[in-house]
Amino acid sequence: MACGSCSTGKDGQPKGCKNNGTCGTDSCNKLSVFDWLSNMSLPGGVEPFNYVEIRFKNGRKHFFKNTENLTLAIGDVVATEASPGHDVGVVTLTGELVKVQMKRKKVKKDSDEVKKIYRKASQKDIDVWQSCREREEPMKVTAREIAIKLNLKMKISDIEFQGDGSKATFYYTAEDRVDFRQLIKEFAREFKTRIEMRQIGFRQEAARLGGIGSCGRELCCSTWLTDFRSVTTSAARYQQLSLNPQKLAGQCGKLKCCLNYELDAYLDALKEFPRQDVKLQTQKGTAVCQKIDIFKGSLWYAYEGEWMNWHELTTKQVHEIIKAAKAKKPVASLEEFSAELQKTESTDFGNVVGQDSLTRFDKPKKGNHNNKKRRRKKRNHKPRGKKPNKNA
Known part of the structure; x- marks a missing residue:
């Protein structure tokens, strides 16, 4: 389900959060799951699994029990149990795949972590939830200013309001332990709500905030990676x-x-490669490994004292040389086994897609232009008549 920023505007055009790379408000595409068991019907006499997976802000997910036997589907907004009050989240997974996820994450059905679902969220619940979400960004700026004012070595990375607005969770990162007792008093006085501080790691911070990696794609931790x-x-x-x-x-x-x-x-x-610290014993001398190429399966060796002359060998040849040295029958030299150097062939890129020449817009050379002028003059030049012979 998309967030409110992704809905359509008054003119029918999509609003969009205009945040390239990932959703900036509700993280629509974070940790989305494809239910590959949705088209499978249960055998006769088997009751459906009565637990669902619900996602909250920035990929935070928990498992809840559907005690009211509500008809839930992926994308439904529900009100869940919280302490105190209730929270609002989006259903991300239902059915038998929830059982697989709970087993994978070692969450037991009778655990205290598994709470229950109250109801499907009403319009009033959604309005309160959206109004609290709009307060989070201004609060983050103010909270950072207060932390700097108190000279605390911490970074407040994210704020998450509970669905009913009764509690705000401040996520922060810090290298050392932080005494934030005075900070909580300042926050409670400033924001007039219940405050909860939760420390997270630097990788969890990147997963919550999202971004673009050096590969040009969204961060793995914010899209699909859950175990660090x-x-x-x-x-x-x-x-x-x-x-x-x-x-x-x-x-x-x-x-x-x-x-x-x-x-x-x-x-x-x-x-398949020999150890790089193993030296090759030959009659010419001792050779030391300088470089390996895993993709080609090659190793480069140089004699001690002749570090500039490298000899390329294959893994099979190196094993043969080591085997001969162990049998106390060392080979004469590496030159006998060195791989032949491949001649560098000039690569000819043919025009296989029908593209035009890159130089088609270049200006013609001056020499060709002058030659055209000369040819034009010769065509326009008329031959003169012969002079009369006086002696005739």
Whole structure:
């Protein structure tokens, strides 16, 4: 379900929040789920699963029990149990897939975390909910000013009102522990509502706020990624990436989660490679590994003392040289096994799509223009008659 900013205006044109990349108010596309079991009918005698998944602001999701047996579908706005009062959220998942999600996230049915749904939200509930949402951005600015005034080393990243407006949750990030007892008093005096402070990590902050990554797409943590696994610099080393913090860090300031996506493929490919710290023993001398290419399956070695001369070898050849050295029958030299250098062929890009030449708008050369003038003069030139011969 889209938020209020995405609805149509008076002239029938879509409003839109004009926030390129992700929704700026209700995060319409955050952590959206496709119910691939929606077209499956239950076997006879099996009751439908009476739990639903509900999303709140910025991807916050919880499981609720449908005690009133309401007919709910994805996109319905419902009023749920909260402490105190009630909250308003959007149904994102129903049916048997909720059971799978609860099992995956290790949430038990009889847990205290699973609360119940009161009713489908009325128009009054939605109006109160939308009015509270409109107060969040101005409150965020004021809250940051108060935190700076109290010299607190913290960053208030987001504010979320409860559906009935009885409580406001302030999400903040901080490297050290913060004593915000005076801050809560200032907030309660300024905003006239119940205050709850909740500390989140830097990755959770990026997931709540959203944004565009270096790949040009929306952040994975704000669109589909829910479990944050630890990322280490060894993942970059295995993939032969430069250990540059500016390139390896994401918008949260931590290592990018996408470094783990292709790590297993690299680890499987590296199983065929010999260890890089193993030196090759030959009759000519000892060679040390300088570089590897995982995609080509090649390794470059150089003799000790001849560091500028590299010899390209395949993984099979390197294993043969190591095996011969263990058998105390070292090979003569690496030159016998070095891969032949491939001749660099000039790539000819043919016109396969029927595009015109890029130089079709260039001005003609002056020399051609002068030649045309000369040819034109010759055509216009009339030959003169022969002079009469006086001796005739």
